Amino acid sequence: MQSRSIAIIGGTGKEGSGLALRWAHAGHRVLIGSRLAERARETAATINDRIGAQRAEGSDNLAAAQGGDIAVLTVPYAAQLATLDGIKTALTGKILIDVTVPLIPPQVSRVQLPEGGSAGLNAQRLLGDGVRVVSAFQNVSAEHLGVLGHAIDCDVLVCGDDKDARAEVIALARDAGMRAFHGGPLANSAAAEALTSALIAINRQYKIKHSGIRITGLPVDAADG
Numbered sequence: 001m002q003s004r005s006i007a008i009i010g011g012t013g014k015e016g017s018g019l020a021l022r023w024a025h026a027g028h029r030v031l032i033g034s035r036l037a038e039r040a041r042e043t044a045a046t047i048n049d050r051i052g053a054q055r056a057e058g059s060d061n062l063a064a065a066q067g068g069d070i071a072v073l074t075v076p077y078a079a080q081l082a083t084l085d086g087i088k089t090a091l092t093g094k095i096l097i098d099v100t101v102p103l104i105p106p107q108v109s110r111v112q113l114p115e116g117g118s119a120g121l122n123a124q125r126l127l128g129d130g131v132r133v134v135s136a137f138q139n140v141s142a143e144h145l146g147v148l149g150h151a152i153d154c155d156v157l158v159c160g161d162d163k164d165a166r167a168e169v170i171a172l173a174r175d176a177g178m179r180a181f182h183g184g185p186l187a188n189s190a191a192a193e194a195l196t197s198a199l200i201a202i203n204r205q206y207k208i209k210h211s212g213i214r215i216t217g218l219p220v221d222a223a224d225g
Helices: 015-023 038-051 060-067 077-090 119-127 163-175 186-206 220-224
Strands: 004-008 029-035 057-062 070-073 097-098 132-135 156-160 181-182
Touching: 004 015, 004 060, 004 220, 015 038, 015 060, 015 077, 029 060, 029 181, 038 057, 038 077, 057 060, 060 077, 070 077, 077 119, 097 119, 097 163, 119 132, 119 163, 119 186, 156 163, 163 181, 181 220
Parallel strands: 004 029, 004 070, 029 057, 070 097, 097 132, 156 181
Antiparallel strands: 132 156
């Protein structure tokens, strides 16, 4: 495993802090970003306490994006583009993993993809060709991420226009304890984004909390890249 410096933009929420915890536990340096730097530092300190090592740091979103060699966006859909606009100069030449799901309350169990096709495509349009946007992790339960040692019963669809960038994200998913698969170009991110609403509907119908997806019919070692 090659250690990376991973900036988690909006990393104080459940999804961002869960991914940060797992990557820090795997040996990566994690830079927690937040609108409030103090909250980010508190989250980083909690992660360091849990893993028994000093691998997480906290700062504002821009400083985190500047310090990471790969960035992960884990903010609510309503804040996606404004957050990216504030850090886009720090993302040039890097991979951005966009975890955004276009959920619009109160009908979060209804698919509501944005104009432009998907949140991932809109992120790429805003950031331009100098940033390789990869969409991933939309269907994974945040609660499962936050429990070290818990086997995550959900595969990850990784969509992006750059195959090498997708491969890097697949490797990071594996480091965090998940199976991940090439899901094709960034336009296919609409499928993973839409699936989240369907999974919420399943959770409500069957009174469960953590439904997920599994990719079948592939060789056992297919998730290795």
